Amino acid sequence: MRTALILLLLLAxxxxxxxxxxxxxxxxxxxxxxxxxxxxxxxxxxRAGLFDxxxxxxxxLITFLLFVSLVACLVPRTRALIRSxxxxxxxxxxxxxxxxxxxxxxxxAPEAVIAGSRRILRRRMFRVASDPARPAxxxxxxxxxxxxxxxxxxxxxxxxxxxxxxKGTGFSGYAVVVEGDTWIDAAANYxxxxxxxxxxxxxxxxxxxxxxEFESAFRETGQPMDFVSRVDLIDADGSTIRSQDxxxxxxxxxxxxxxxxxxFGWAPRIVIRDAAGAAFDDTxxxxxxxxxxxxxxxxxxxxxxxxxxxxxEGSNAPDRAVELELWPDSRALFALLxxxxxxxxxxxxxxxxxxxxxxxxxxxxATNAFDTTFMRETTSGILGAGRxxxxxxxxxxxxxxxxxxxTIGFPDLKQxxxxxxxxxxxxxxxxxxxxxxxxxxxxxxxxxxxxVWVRAEPAGTGAGSVLKVGGFALQRRPQFEDEFAKLxxxxxxxxxxxxxxxxxxxxxxxx
Amino acid sequence: VTDxxxxxxxxxxxxxxxxxxxxxxxxxxxxxxxxxxxxxxVSRAVAFAGLGANLISIIARGFAADRVPWGNMYEYSVxxxxxxxxxxxxxxxxxxxxxxxxxxxxxxxxxTMAVAVSFLxxxxxxxxxxxxxxxxxxxVQAAIWGSSLFALGGIVTILYLFQDRxxxxxxxxxxxxxxxxxxxxxxxxxxxAGLDTDVDELGAAAVAAPKRGRLPSAQxxxxxxxxxxxxxxxxxxxxxxxGAIWAQEAWGRYWGWDPKETWSFITWVIYAGYLHAxxxxxxxxxxxxxxxxxxxxxxxxxxxxxxxWIVGLHSYKGF
Numbered sequence: 001m002r003t004a005l006i007l008l009l010l011l012a013x014x015x016x017x018x019x020x021x022x023x024x025x026x027x028x029x030x031x032x033x034x035x036x037x038x039x040x041x042x043x044x045x046x047r048a049g050l051f052d053x054x055x056x057x058x059x060x061l062i063t064f065l066l067f068v069s070l071v072a073c074l075v076p077r078t079r080a081l082i083r084s085x086x087x088x089x090x091x092x093x094x095x096x097x098x099x100x101x102x103x104x105x106x107x108x109a110p111e112a113v114i115a116g117s118r119r120i121l122r123r124r125m126f127r128v129a130s131d132p133a134r135p136a137x138x139x140x141x142x143x144x145x146x147x148x149x150x151x152x153x154x155x156x157x158x159x160x161x162x163x164x165x166x167k168g169t170g171f172s173g174y175a176v177v178v179e180g181d182t183w184i185d186a187a188a189n190y191x192x193x194x195x196x197x198x199x200x201x202x203x204x205x206x207x208x209x210x211x212x213e214f215e216s217a218f219r220e221t222g223q224p225m226d227f228v229s230r231v232d233l234i235d236a237d238g239s240t241i242r243s244q245d246x247x248x249x250x251x252x253x254x255x256x257x258x259x260x261x262x263x264f265g266w267a268p269r270i271v272i273r274d275a276a277g278a279a280f281d282d283t284x285x286x287x288x289x290x291x292x293x294x295x296x297x298x299x300x301x302x303x304x305x306x307x308x309x310x311x312x313e314g315s316n317a318p319d320r321a322v323e324l325e326l327w328p329d330s331r332a333l334f335a336l337l338x339x340x341x342x343x344x345x346x347x348x349x350x351x352x353x354x355x356x357x358x359x360x361x362x363x364x365x366a367t368n369a370f371d372t373t374f375m376r377e378t379t380s381g382i383l384g385a386g387r388x389x390x391x392x393x394x395x396x397x398x399x400x401x402x403x404x405x406x407t408i409g410f411p412d413l414k415q416x417x418x419x420x421x422x423x424x425x426x427x428x429x430x431x432x433x434x435x436x437x438x439x440x441x442x443x444x445x446x447x448x449x450x451x452v453w454v455r456a457e458p459a460g461t462g463a464g465s466v467l468k469v470g471g472f473a474l475q476r477r478p479q480f481e482d483e484f485a486k487l488x489x490x491x492x493x494x495x496x497x498x499x500x501x502x503x504x505x506x507x508x509x510x511x
Numbered sequence: 512v513t514d515x516x517x518x519x520x521x522x523x524x525x526x527x528x529x530x531x532x533x534x535x536x537x538x539x540x541x542x543x544x545x546x547x548x549x550x551x552x553v554s555r556a557v558a559f560a561g562l563g564a565n566l567i568s569i570i571a572r573g574f575a576a577d578r579v580p581w582g583n584m585y586e587y588s589v590x591x592x593x594x595x596x597x598x599x600x601x602x603x604x605x606x607x608x609x610x611x612x613x614x615x616x617x618x619x620x621x622x623t624m625a626v627a628v629s630f631l632x633x634x635x636x637x638x639x640x641x642x643x644x645x646x647x648x649x650x651v652q653a654a655i656w657g658s659s660l661f662a663l664g665g666i667v668t669i670l671y672l673f674q675d676r677x678x679x680x681x682x683x684x685x686x687x688x689x690x691x692x693x694x695x696x697x698x699x700x701x702x703x704a705g706l707d708t709d710v711d712e713l714g715a716a717a718v719a720a721p722k723r724g725r726l727p728s729a730q731x732x733x734x735x736x737x738x739x740x741x742x743x744x745x746x747x748x749x750x751x752x753x754g755a756i757w758a759q760e761a762w763g764r765y766w767g768w769d770p771k772e773t774w775s776f777i778t779w780v781i782y783a784g785y786l787h788a789x790x791x792x793x794x795x796x797x798x799x800x801x802x803x804x805x806x807x808x809x810x811x812x813x814x815x816x817x818x819x820w821i822v823g824l825h826s827y828k829g830f
Contacts, residue, residue, distance in 0.1 A: 011780065018768060019770045025768075026769065054768045224640055249761045427765065434755070
């Protein structure tokens with residue numbers, strides 16, 4: 001037990017470090033800042049795995065050792081418990097030296113006293129064994145304490161099993177879905193990296209989620225009130241399973257995977273046409289600029305970039321990129337231009353987009369990063385919802401007159417919703433283990449093992465006998481004092497004695 | 512009655528409760544010092560009055576905000592104060608018949624409320640969507656009940672450590688005053704083998720006599736602290752489990768080593784260590800009490816430090 005406790009303490013100490021040093025899985029941006037701020041010390045922490053304490057090899061090692069020592073502790077205890085549950089209570093040679101002891105003069109004969117006592121003890125849930133040699137009983141009660149304690153401790157092994165199974169075979173990723181679109185559960189459709197377990201078989205379900213509508217509600221203070229994604233859940237064969245509202249605290253559970261409402265944002269539909277026709281016609285998922293200290297989150301504009309390789313104008317068909325800055329509530333932009341206080345943009349109100357067109361060579365085509373090193377700004381402007389404008393700039397120097405033929409349109413503003421999609425088949429196991437922990441904890445803390453011995457000897461004079469009762473409790477001794485006195489009264493009463501008739505040798509509590 | 516009026520009722524009742532607790536605290540300390548029955552009766556009555564005002568403050572707050580009144584740190588603190596005082600009156604005074612600890616329990620509530628109103632006050636308002644779940648009733652209630660009982664156990668533990676030290680000193684000084692026993696006419700300066708038990712009895716006698724300014728015996732305090740902590744532990748365990756179930760619903764994972772999760776786990780581990788230490792020979796008494804004290808500090812970190820200074824999902828000081 002001592003080893004297990006020391007390892008548990010080590011685990012707690014590691015957890016303290018994990019809560020004081022920023023952790024990569026929880027707050028990656030703070031880890032990056034910490035590394036910048038602390039230089040050499042930061043890289044030392046990184047080397048030691050202190051930016052991911054709970055995923056580090058030594059945390060796993062402590063956990064592993066803890067469980068090994070726990071099992072090493074529990075196996076003999078469980079064996080001992082089974083042995084003691086199978087065996088009969090052991091007779092005592094001397095019973096008057098126990099912590100509690102009393103004698104009573106009773107009317108019944110010794111054999112009748114023992115038979116009566118057996119009934120009483122059985123009724124009180126004692127396990128009783130009679131002495132073959134003489135009229136005597138040994139009884140005990142309270143195995144629930146050890147059973148509960150073992151249940152409590154074994155349940156942690158079950159938790160470990162549930163965690164390993166659930167995390168090992170499960171995954172977790174993010175799905176970004178624009179209103180009106182359908183997202184399918186397949187590896188390619190996740191946004192960013194999918195966190196998969198070690199035994200994950202790549203068995204995506206093909207389940208579809210169609211986002212009919214996203215709604216957000218805010219208080220006047222700008223405090224968020226409710227986010228709802230109204231979705232249709234579609235099976236892999238294309239049949240609709242059901243329609244559901246997904247909101248914070250109300251995930252959708254379908255085909256073994258769950259969709260959680262995590263985030264949301266704006267996605268304008270943008271149409272760019274050049275001389276050859278439509279170069280781009282899609283919704284653009286925008287990211288919100290991080291708000292500086294003291295400015296409401298929703299006061300910041302949303303940004304996105306459209307990359308059009310080979311769509312630039314001029315000789316050699318350079319690449320083109322259109323940078324977008326969306327103001328869902330144009331009043332906030334005008335407030336900014338007037339030098340007024342920043343305004344939170346909580347609902348759509350005459351949205352506008354400020355765009356900048358770049359021509360040149362695109363470098364990072366695969367990612368969202370936008371590198372302007374090899375590009376130059378050709379034109380920029382402002383565009384209201386429902387409007388289409390001509391991109392004025394273009395490479396006029398080329399003299400082919402194409403410059404002004406391209407247009408950009410902003411027909412529609414939609415919202416997008418971000419879901420966490422995850423599967424953890426271990427959850428029911430862990431939940432069961434958690435329930436067992438509680439179920440085991442209560443008897444382990446609040447019951448006690450008690451042992452009682454009863455003896456009946458013929459009275460020295462006339463009929464009747466002397467009832468002798470001894471006993472002790474291994475835990476909760478003050479409570480047993482009362483229980484023993486009551487048990488003694490019941491035994492005396494059953495044997496035809498007078499409960500108030502205190503024998504000459506009376507000792508209810510310890511010497 | 513409008514929300515604004517309810518909010519005023521809540522704030523006024525809070526002030527009444529704070530001052531009632533303060534008065535009762537002074538009264539209980541006076542009772543500890545002078546042991547006059549009348550002082551105790553008055554202090555107890557004032558503490559009950561404060562409890563009533565505290566309860567009104569919480570209920571009115573619930574009406575003002577149209578939701579459960581434990582949605583932010585201010586409200587949590589007010590409820591915590593109520594439960595610590597109620598726990599003291601019911602458990603320590605009611606079940607264990609100890610009247611001298613009232614000043615300390617009330618001091619904890621007074622400090623909690625003073626911190627709440629000075630640094631954590633926010634007007635009654637709605638909850639953020641993440642908190643808007645029926646689990647707030649289950650998880651937060653369990654956490655508050657567990658915390659208040661751990662706090663009460665922590666207070667008794669601190670008093671135990673003081674009393675235990677005082678008793679040891681008293682016994683030492685009594686042993687020093689003992690004249691050397693006379694054996695066979697000669698003065699034997701080395702103590703006979705039986706001296707230890709004699710000293711223990713002397714010490715126990717000195718401690719048993721109720722004296723002015725004296726706390727209950729260390730043994731009693733140790734037992735009461737243990738009872739309260741053993742009562743709190745399953746509640747805290749349940750609070751952590753309920754939190755994990757809620758996290759599974761709200762954040763899509765039952766455990767993510769968020770600072771709050773981490774610290775509630777650390778607190779749990781320390782108290783589990785205390786319960787084991789209590790049943791291990793050589794760890795009973797002082798060493799176990801020191802573990803319980805560390806658990807109490809960890810509890811305070813779990814509540815204050817994690818919410819206010821450590822960035823995580825539970826950093827909702829405001830709403």
